[in-house]
Amino acid sequence: DIQMTQSPSSLSASVGDRVTITCRASQSISNYLNWYQQKPGKAPKLLIYAASSLQSGVPPRFSGSGSGTDFTLTISSLQPEDFATYYCQQSYSTLPLTFGGGTKVEIK
Amino acid sequence: EVQLVQSGAEVKAPGESLKISCKGSGYSFIDYWIGWVRQMPGKGLEWMGIIYPGDSDTKYSPSFQGQVTISGDKSISTAYLQWSSLKASDTALYYCVRTLKYSSGYYKGFDYWGQGTLVTVSS
Numbered sequence: 760d761i762q763m764t765q766s767p768s769s770l771s772a773s774v775g776d777r778v779t780i781t782c783r784a785s786q787s788i789s790n791y792l793n794w795y796q797q798k799p800g801k802a803p804k805l806l807i808y809a810a811s812s813l814q815s816g817v818p819p820r821f822s823g824s825g826s827g828t829d830f831t832l833t834i835s836s837l838q839p840e841d842f843a844t845y846y847c848q849q850s851y852s853t854l855p856l857t858f859g860g861g862t863k864v865e866i867k
Numbered sequence: 868e869v870q871l872v873q874s875g876a877e878v879k880a881p882g883e884s885l886k887i888s889c890k891g892s893g894y895s896f897i898d899y900w901i902g903w904v905r906q907m908p909g910k911g912l913e914w915m916g917i918i919y920p921g922d923s924d925t926k927y928s929p930s931f932q933g934q935v936t937i938s939g940d941k942s943i944s945t946a947y948l949q950w951s952s953l954k955a956s957d958t959a960l961y962y963c964v965r966t967l968k969y970s971s972g973y974y975k976g977f978d979y980w981g982q983g984t985l986v987t988v989s990s
Contacts, residue, residue: 760929793976795912802962802983803912808976846912850966850974855928856902858912 761785761849765859771867778834780862782847787827791851794823794832797861798843806845807832834864842866869893871901871963871981878987879953886949887984889963896944897921899965902977903937903948907959917966918946953988960985 762785772778782792790810795803805814807823810830820835834841847859874888889901902917916927920939927937939946946963961984964977 789973791973795977797912802980803977804980805976805978808978814976814978848912848914848976850976852972852974854917854926855930856914856917856974858914861911 760855761788761851761853761857763847763849763857763859765845765847765862767862768860769863769865771865772837773867774837774839776837776867778837778841778864780832780845780847780864782825782830782832782859784828784830784849788849788851790826791849792823792825792830793848793850794821795846795848796841796843797846803846808850837864869965869979871965871979873961873963873981873984876985876987878989880990881955881988882952883988884949884951885953885986886947887961887986889946889948889981891944891946891965894965897941898967900968900974901939901946902964902966903935903946904962904964904977904980905931905959906962906983915948915961919968920944920946953986955988955990957986958988 764783792810794807797803811823822833844861844863870892872890903915905913915931916937918925918937920941936949963981965979967975
């Protein structure tokens, strides 16, 4: 199985801050990396697919980058509605389609 | 509007069987893969398996192979997740998800999620 490691597991930030979350794959997954946002009591929502493609309807303050084994999700200016848990997921053809452990973004 | 609507919450005793459902609407059900994702209380997301309703091709995570069965009925645009003998450790929220498989063999992200079905297994 491909292991996905996210860091940090949690962070505290203020509205307006630039936030970066990283995700590392245990082997190369090309650019088959997705990012999700989950708010308490809600289903996750796809933010970014194929490492850097913004899903329809997602604000442009969210961006993704990386390829191979190292990936980054960036929120350029954190908004109140962005406080949530973020997950990366690899969708390379080697099943299972594993998720990272999650990063909880909290209010400072 | 694309929707995945899941069946309601279930409370079962250990050893009982269970089948939960996920009905797709607003798109061509046979053109997309449907997957299942588990979220145990207070924990992260775990991918369980996936089915292509067009031909019922099914793939499982090794962690869930033999523990659950994924099936589908394309005539009613519905996918299923079932257990033959529940355990307390199956207590979790289960989501169905939709994805595309590229011609290259890779998968797109899960672009639509069901609302989740809470399964509680307790004596």
